[in-house]
Amino acid sequence: MASKTLLVLLLPFNLVLFLSILAEAQLLQVGFYSKTCPNVEDIVRKEMTEILSVAPSLAGPLLRLHFHDCFVRGCDGSVLLDSTKNNVAEKEADPNKSLRGFGVIERVKAKVEKACPNTVSCADILALVARDAVWLSKGPSWPVWTGRRDGRVSLATETKQLPSPNANITRLISNFAAKGLSVKDLAVLSGGHTLGTSHCSSFSERLYNFTGKDNLHDVDPALDKEYVPKLRARCSLTDNTTIVEMDPGSFRTFDTSYYKYVAKRRGLFHSDASLLTNSETKAYVQRHADGLTAEFFQDFGDSMINMGNVAVLTGNQGEIRKKCYVVNKIN
Ligand code: HEM
Ligand SMILES: *[C@@H]1O[C@H](CO)[C@@H](O)[C@H](O)[C@H]1NC(C)=O
Ligand SMILES: *[C@@H]1O[C@H](CO)[C@@H](O)[C@H](O)[C@H]1NC(C)=O
Ligand SMILES: *[C@@H]1O[C@H](CO)[C@@H](O)[C@H](O)[C@H]1NC(C)=O
Ligand SMILES: CC(=O)N[C@H]1CO[C@H](CO)[C@@H](O)[C@@H]1O
Numbered sequence: 001m002a003s004k005t006l007l008v009l010l011l012p013f014n015l016v017l018f019l020s021i022l023a024e025a026q027l028l029q030v031g032f033y034s035k036t037c038p039n040v041e042d043i044v045r046k047e048m049t050e051i052l053s054v055a056p057s058l059a060g061p062l063l064r065l066h067f068h069d070c071f072v073r074g075c076d077g078s079v080l081l082d083s084t085k086n087n088v089a090e091k092e093a094d095p096n097k098s099l100r101g102f103g104v105i106e107r108v109k110a111k112v113e114k115a116c117p118n119t120v121s122c123a124d125i126l127a128l129v130a131r132d133a134v135w136l137s138k139g140p141s142w143p144v145w146t147g148r149r150d151g152r153v154s155l156a157t158e159t160k161q162l163p164s165p166n167a168n169i170t171r172l173i174s175n176f177a178a179k180g181l182s183v184k185d186l187a188v189l190s191g192g193h194t195l196g197t198s199h200c201s202s203f204s205e206r207l208y209n210f211t212g213k214d215n216l217h218d219v220d221p222a223l224d225k226e227y228v229p230k231l232r233a234r235c236s237l238t239d240n241t242t243i244v245e246m247d248p249g250s251f252r253t254f255d256t257s258y259y260k261y262v263a264k265r266r267g268l269f270h271s272d273a274s275l276l277t278n279s280e281t282k283a284y285v286q287r288h289a290d291g292l293t294a295e296f297f298q299d300f301g302d303s304m305i306n307m308g309n310v311a312v313l314t315g316n317q318g319e320i321r322k323k324c325y326v327v328n329k330i331n
Contacts, residue, residue: 028145037116060196061100066130074311076151077122093156122324123148139254142301149318165269187284194258200235222273263289
């Protein structure tokens with residue numbers, strides 16, 4: 001995928017021809033809506049610019065929504081569906097309790113529906129919104145491959161496939177491999193934690209109860225000892241409401257400082273710290289702790305394209321949802 005992006009960059013003049021050839025082989029394509037909804041990317045960008053100018057802290061949650069969509073049942077908009085009388089949806093499950101930004105997706109979708117009814121999927125809107133959230137936070141932009149269709153199923157039980165913040169590197173690598181994503185994708189996409197916040201409950205066991213002893217010495221040894229009191233001052237073991245910046249000092253700016261924190265053993269989650277326990281991910285963290293912004297930005301776009309390809313529905317599969325929180329009625 002990375003090489004394809006590079007090719008796209010190298011071949012601006014043949015872009016249209018090139019992409020239409022690629023489209024034969026590829027399920028998604030850049031500009032899928034160029035005939036059916038030519039302004040869709042402008043509409044999304046305009047809405048996102050307005051939304052983030054008022055509420056910049058939504059950039060993180062919106063990026064995370066696309067990740068959670070893609071890791072459960074593929075990027076099919078299933079994370080957006082509400083529960084029904086007979087079904088508990090993904091968004092009700094534990095890992096999703098902290099998801100935010102659903103209102104933004106509905107707002108953007110409504111604008112797109114007005115311009116191009118029944119044309120653009122919610123799954124694609126999520127992918128475009130995630131890209132714009134990063135770009136508007138001073139991060140990279142990348143060509144979003146579109147043409148996803150929306151699923152009709154969302155099951156809370158399937159969110160078990162999401163990686164846990166307590167995961168070790170073996171577990172993280174296998175979580176990603178199960179979605180066709182590489183060790184490099186893991187190192188790169190973890191850099192998404194340069195944006196946003198976490199609830200204390202996602203990491204407080206590391207501060208007080210790492211091995212279940214529940215005392216002040218029961219600390220995750222992978223955490224910088226000098227950082228522990230700072231985090232403890234913010235979070236008790238049972239606090240599930242306080243939020244903490246994952247990349248303190250620049251949590252609204254997409255940059256490489258996440259890697260600087262992880263390299264200093266100050267990543268918030270055990271999963272962040274785990275990146276230092278594998279030679280490839282460790283090398284990535286250490287190299288980017290010193291900057292290398294341009295390379296990280298290129299990598300991040302490439303890996304987002306990879307993630308956006310996970311188990312997508314295309315062609316006649318699924319549907320184009322009218323509203324993102326509910327499947328279409330079947331007559
Ligand atoms: C590698 C495995 C990953 C794990 C274990 C993980 C875990 C978490 C956890 C526990 C939170 C905090 C939730 C809360 O308590 O509020 C979080 C937040 C976040 N994650 Fe991840 N994540 C992973 C990968 C990713 C990826 C691939 C992305 C996107 C590329 C991402 C983007 C984010 C963002 C932007 C936030 C902040 C959300 C907010 O501000 O509300 N994460 N993640
Ligand atoms: C990693 O975690 C899994 C459980 O999630 C466990 O089975 C495995 O033993 C752990 N591996 C290492 C090397 O600690
Ligand atoms: C501490 O960890 C143990 C083992 O994981 C768990 O059973 C216990 O509930 C935890 N204590 C608190 C107060 O969360
Ligand atoms: C937070 O913790 C309180 C007290 O332990 C509990 O009643 C509440 O349900 C928790 N909230 C969430 C969102 O988990
Ligand atoms: C955003 C969202 O739908 N959050 C839900 C997560 O799950 C809890 C219950 O487990 C709901 O109360 C939230 O509304």
